[in-house]
Amino acid sequence: MRRPAFRRSRGDGPFRFATTGAGVILLAIMAAIAIFLIVKAVPALQANTGNFLTEKFWTPNATEPKFGIAALAFGTVLSSLLALIMALPVAVGVALFISHYAPRRLAGALGYIIDLLAAVPSVVYGLWGVIFLIPFVKGPWTFLNEYFGWIPLFAGDAVYGKSMLTGAVVLAIMILPIIAAISREVFLQAPRSLEEASLALGATRWEMIRMSVLPFGRPGVISAAMLGLGRAMGETIAVALIFPATFGITFQVLSNDGNSIAANIANGFGEATPIGQGALIASGLVLFVITLLVNMAARLIIARRKEYARAAA
Amino acid sequence: MTVSPMPPAVITRVSFSRRLKDRVVLGLVWLAFAVAVVPLISVLWLVVKNGLARFDAEFLTHSMRNIGARDAGGGAYHAILGTLEQVGLATLISVPIGLLTAIYLVEYGQGRRLAQSISFFVDVMTGIPSVVAGLFILAFWVLVLDMNYSGFAGALALSILMMPTVVRSAEEMLRLVPNDLREASYALGVPKWRTIMKVVVPTALTGIVTGIMLAIARVAGETAPLLLTVFITDSINENPFNGPQMGLPLYVFDQAQRPNVTAVDRAWTGALTLILIVMLLNLVARLIAWWRAPAKGR
Numbered sequence: 001m002r003r004p005a006f007r008r009s010r011g012d013g014p015f016r017f018a019t020t021g022a023g024v025i026l027l028a029i030m031a032a033i034a035i036f037l038i039v040k041a042v043p044a045l046q047a048n049t050g051n052f053l054t055e056k057f058w059t060p061n062a063t064e065p066k067f068g069i070a071a072l073a074f075g076t077v078l079s080s081l082l083a084l085i086m087a088l089p090v091a092v093g094v095a096l097f098i099s100h101y102a103p104r105r106l107a108g109a110l111g112y113i114i115d116l117l118a119a120v121p122s123v124v125y126g127l128w129g130v131i132f133l134i135p136f137v138k139g140p141w142t143f144l145n146e147y148f149g150w151i152p153l154f155a156g157d158a159v160y161g162k163s164m165l166t167g168a169v170v171l172a173i174m175i176l177p178i179i180a181a182i183s184r185e186v187f188l189q190a191p192r193s194l195e196e197a198s199l200a201l202g203a204t205r206w207e208m209i210r211m212s213v214l215p216f217g218r219p220g221v222i223s224a225a226m227l228g229l230g231r232a233m234g235e236t237i238a239v240a241l242i243f244p245a246t247f248g249i250t251f252q253v254l255s256n257d258g259n260s261i262a263a264n265i266a267n268g269f270g271e272a273t274p275i276g277q278g279a280l281i282a283s284g285l286v287l288f289v290i291t292l293l294v295n296m297a298a299r300l301i302i303a304r305r306k307e308y309a310r311a312a313a
Numbered sequence: 314m315t316v317s318p319m320p321p322a323v324i325t326r327v328s329f330s331r332r333l334k335d336r337v338v339l340g341l342v343w344l345a346f347a348v349a350v351v352p353l354i355s356v357l358w359l360v361v362k363n364g365l366a367r368f369d370a371e372f373l374t375h376s377m378r379n380i381g382a383r384d385a386g387g388g389a390y391h392a393i394l395g396t397l398e399q400v401g402l403a404t405l406i407s408v409p410i411g412l413l414t415a416i417y418l419v420e421y422g423q424g425r426r427l428a429q430s431i432s433f434f435v436d437v438m439t440g441i442p443s444v445v446a447g448l449f450i451l452a453f454w455v456l457v458l459d460m461n462y463s464g465f466a467g468a469l470a471l472s473i474l475m476m477p478t479v480v481r482s483a484e485e486m487l488r489l490v491p492n493d494l495r496e497a498s499y500a501l502g503v504p505k506w507r508t509i510m511k512v513v514v515p516t517a518l519t520g521i522v523t524g525i526m527l528a529i530a531r532v533a534g535e536t537a538p539l540l541l542t543v544f545i546t547d548s549i550n551e552n553p554f555n556g557p558q559m560g561l562p563l564y565v566f567d568q569a570q571r572p573n574v575t576a577v578d579r580a581w582t583g584a585l586t587l588i589l590i591v592m593l594l595n596l597v598a599r600l601i602a603w604w605r606a607p608a609k610g611r
Binding site: 011012015016018019020021022023024025026027029030032033036037039040089090091092093094096097098101102110113114116117119120121122123124125126127128130131132173176180202204205206207209227230231233234235236237240241262265266269277280281284287288291292294295296298299 | 327331332334335338339341342343344345346348349350352353355356357359360363409410411412413414416417418420421422427428430431433434435436437438439440441442443444445446448449451452453456457473476477480504505506507509510530531533534535536537540541562565566569570577580581584587588591592595
């Protein structure tokens, strides 16, 4: 706000400069991330004897480095999509439960329980996955393979605990809280008047939700799903422990085949030569770009929705 | 002629199929919540059950130096120490930058293009995969500046993950400060920067602290950036500025990969310690929020 000029203080300029500077530093960091990843990736890409985009090998530490992102990018996208398919219905159900079904007094506590899911460090989920989940899912996965093997997704003859599907289950657990939290927020914003109007017209609770809450919340749920997708694609440690870490491309999610960009960075970093590190950085750059696009799209949907919400209020 | 009574409670006469649908959805929604809670209970139960086995004084006070993977004993002192130092340093770096940025966005930036782009990129930054933050510090600090792997490099990577969270939560809290307070202060002739430091920030302080604690809790469990920047060591390294240092998440990751019982036991205990630290930070954050919350007409 505008103040009389005669009281202009000496501290104002520097303070304003400091706060603006901090903001500019944040922008500079974002730019620096892109620049330094590119700078370190280029030499490795130049030494690459294969095609980075189509090659299914990852041998950057050999004397003739040959590596490509194809299998890794495929695994990243496939596992994240599987996780999203599993997490989205449950998360929307949880959000509805907390916003419209749970007793008012309990809702806060129940929301906190779901937040706890997000507070558990990812390495703990990784440990849980390796020690508990992998042996545990062998039974159900064998069942899936035996009776639903005619679906290409569950085909193949080998059934291992360590598989894309197991990793996707863990990813689904990890992205559930963020999708549920955002969905809950938008469901709570649904106009009361609409809800009450449909109830007054004799709608059951479900009909009220279907007709007024869900259509209103749809853009929010979509962007929440995309934020969850972005998070699943970037998740590293849990999947590094669970994915089989091979370089095939297959839709057979129960097979002992599959990897992701992030998991490959975690697993391959230890024995990487300088070229190998450059190759991993190049793959990280691809991951950075993919997650950036997904997140930006999600943010744009949210931003558009904000205006809509204000107009509707 | 008798008056025919109103048909009793028309509104409750909902056709069977509609009522059934309503009931089915009610069941599904309850089921969804149950499904979401099952893994949480399973994880917490197993971590507590398996973690307590080695949760003893030796674990908390000894490192892994000269202890083979198959040997019993050993501890996570070096990793706990490393985590505290790295997270502390990350907080020291990211809180001033994050807080100042939030002040800029709320107090100075209104409507400016710079503020809009900062705001947008802060949002985008929240979505940066932690492993990419680690790769960036690896590329910048270790490979370009030719510095060694160190706890400080890890702290730099963690602070990149912390900053956007700090900005967002602080911004939200600063916006909640009523404008009347600012105007009252200006009316007394207090310069804007002193108004911000003496009136606006103190008013929002508990909310800001809560946000910072939650941000700390989040990065304390990050593993991937540490893996790339602090490296794995079995020894105690008290100096975060020189040489490889361990971190607790990294310790869990390292021990979990070793295929023998003693290492896996240590991994569970490490996970228990990590969860206790994270939950404690979460709890403190929520206590602060609850304790100093402005009275909401209860």
